Amino acid sequence: MLELSLHILDIMNNSVKAKADLITVTVDENLAANRLTVTIEDNGSGMDEDFVKSVTDPFRTTRTTRKVGMGLSLFKAAAEATGGSLTISSCVGKGTVVTTVFTHDHIDRQPLGDMAETITTVLSGNPSIDVRYRHLVNDKEFLLDTREVRQILGDVDISSPEVMMWLTDYIKEGLTDMVSA
Numbered sequence: 001m002l003e004l005s006l007h008i009l010d011i012m013n014n015s016v017k018a019k020a021d022l023i024t025v026t027v028d029e030n031l032a033a034n035r036l037t038v039t040i041e042d043n044g045s046g047m048d049e050d051f052v053k054s055v056t057d058p059f060r061t062t063r064t065t066r067k068v069g070m071g072l073s074l075f076k077a078a079a080e081a082t083g084g085s086l087t088i089s090s091c092v093g094k095g096t097v098v099t100t101v102f103t104h105d106h107i108d109r110q111p112l113g114d115m116a117e118t119i120t121t122v123l124s125g126n127p128s129i130d131v132r133y134r135h136l137v138n139d140k141e142f143l144l145d146t147r148e149v150r151q152i153l154g155d156v157d158i159s160s161p162e163v164m165m166w167l168t169d170y171i172k173e174g175l176t177d178m179v180s181a
Contacts, residue, residue, distance in 0.1 A: 001074060003113025004038060004102075010071040011040045011098055012122045016129060018044030020095065023122070024132040027115065029104060031138055036102040036109070047090040055088060075100055082106035116171035119144070120164050127159035135175060142174040 001007055008025060015023045020042035028037040047055065055072055075098075076086035082103040090096040102109050119133050123146065133144045149167070150158060157163070 001078070002110060004078070004110050005113030005115050005118040007071070007075040007078060007100075008038060008040060008115070009118045009121060011075065012118070012131075014071065015040065015042035015044050015096070016122065016126050018042060018046070018096065020044035020129065022130045022132065025115075025119070025134070027112065027135045029135075029137045031104060034104045036104045036112075037099065038102075039097065039099045041095065041097045043095040046092045046094050046096055047088075048092050052088050052090050072098070078102075078110055081108040115175065116168045119171060120168045123167070124159050124164050127157060133171070135178065137178055140178045142171075142178045144171060144174070 001010075012023055012025070022043050024039075024041040026037075026039040026041075028035075028039075030037070072086070072088070079086050079100040079102050083106065084101040084103060086098065086100045088096065088098050115133070115135065119131055122129065123131060130146045130150075131144070132146070133142075135142045144167075146158060149163075153163065158167075
């Protein structure tokens, strides 16, 4: 994968498959510490301790259509290529937290990519799921919580093309404003 947002999309899709109805994505760019931390948390079915120990093995998967699962192993390799790490904590019936840490300015760190498209892609295909996206750059913060958006929309379908376009623009503008402020 060429961008971190594609790794994030893959992990979010894992959350969907685990029957999560809330996925929280936090991107924390701490430039003073030269660290980029990405955390994806869900309230899905979770994994038992033995599965967590082996889940970053590319030949360990719950899929029935193929015998490899590359998502977490590739995300882990991307973090480790920068001197970083990937950790997973999970509890059956409660959910999973995947945290990756990257050296922010490392030459091998993949670019973050298009987080607006990542978030709206998950939402458009899974309109019943809520996403909380929090992005920090030093002391500035952008926050999107679809539970709040749903309250504003009322009966309007969050996955309608007009709402998806608005959400994409809202996220892009919010991230741009945060960085340029």
